[in-house]
Amino acid sequence: MPEYQDVIIAGFGGQGVMIIGNLLAQAGLEQGFEVSFIPVYGAEMRGGTANCTVVLDTRPIGSPIVREPLSTIVLNEPSLTKFQPCLDKKGVQIVNASLIDKSLVSREVNSVYIPANDIAHRLGNVRLASMVALGAWLQATDALPLKAVQEALNRVVSAHYAKLIPVNSSALEAGWNFA
């Protein structure tokens, strides 16, 4: 596992950007990392764009804001357009192939092109797409063990939605296996 990792997660409001950011930060905390999660909303409306930044570090975190991320998870086209040019040269991006045309993905950039919505649909709920993408990110970055993130679902998902934990866990695994 790397001593330092950061990621910008971006998509439409409602795609699950904030929930996977929270999940990742919580799992990092439980693995003993210093973590920070910072949300950036556009206009606060459903369908607006949203992104968040998560930093995992073995040392106390200075800047929680990252402008040249080591990794990104981009769930829609505007997010790819915005963040692909900023990605660190050694970085990796997880690209949602279900919503992003392959011609937009730069050949210079290390990318995992994953049909997250389609995989989520096969699992029974398209809203699991962000979990699928996070699973792929975990495989690609080796930042945290898959099990640790699955386990952290129990702290991040509210009691009201607890019955959805197993299917979210499967979605993480499906993304992990794809990448």
Place this chain on the structure above:
Amino acid sequence: MSETDRVLIKGNEAVAFGAVDAGCRCYFGYPITPQNEVPELLSSLIPENGGAFVQAESEVGAINMLLGAGACGVAAMTSSSSCGISLMQEGISYMAGSHIPGVIINMSRGGPGLGDIGPSQGDYFQAVKGGGHGDHRNLVLAPSLAQECYDFMFRAFALAFAWQNPVMILGDAIVAQIKEPVRRVPPAGAHKPKDMSDLARDWRIEGFGGRGQNAVPRLLKSVYLAEGALAERNRLLLQKYTDMRREALFDSEYTDDAELVVVAFGSIARIARSAVRRLRDEGRKVGLFRPVSLYPFPEEALRLCATGRRFLVIEQNTGQMVEDVRLALNGVSSVLWHGVMPGLFIGAGELIDPILQAVKEKS
């Protein structure tokens, strides 16, 4: 260290937990982004702890409720953001003039005017120079981590009651909205909530409060019309503000052998810290000085590390704290300035060039 005692919460939520753990009994406020998690969480925490939570009709209402609670010796607070804090200035001045304690949270937004909800340090002058009319000062603390949002609430209430004065926590959208691991444990040396009511025993408004029918009635006021009375009042306030200097707090890193010291506060200080560490790794002799209390300004500590060093003030406004740094150093060292415009989210990378530029610049 067990991970179960670290909880992942926003700076705003840490403020709310810190407030109740430090003994806050009343909250008055009016909603505004980016501080809404403070009242959201306190609306359940305060009643659960036997206190009163009031969503006021406006910020003007809220600050006057805070004045009333403080006058009765009750540990109380309000929270808002920039334009809402402007609306409170009359009340804050009355509190200062009347020796009334209270804690005011400003999770500021970009300005002037309605601005935006992004990061900004544009309220520095308003916070540290009083902000309201007349000669008054607020004690001001500037957190840069979610953990400090929790810890500083203890200090804020202790200072408010020790000095019978408004205390302001000046944060921004970054420290308000960031989620970080926070330990919900009172910081070492924190006061007990009971200490505050003990401190208020001699002055709080409580009727005769069991002091007997012949007790002298108490009055807390800021109006002094008799000849010489206002001058006397201001002399007293001046003495208080002079004595407050001993509450100055700061934090520093790599200043011992630094040729250039970056001075920054709040969220920008942590971003600057990343830039300074990166440059240290490259062998550059740069350091960081972070005022933790903005009023009183840690001028003595800054002067002590001044000899032979140059300074670069980095702040997210058009040039405010740089004036206090120049006043503190009084020509002893040269002071450069780099402004980040309010509303921007910057990373450490954007501070590397300005710092290198300042390293090269001859004084």
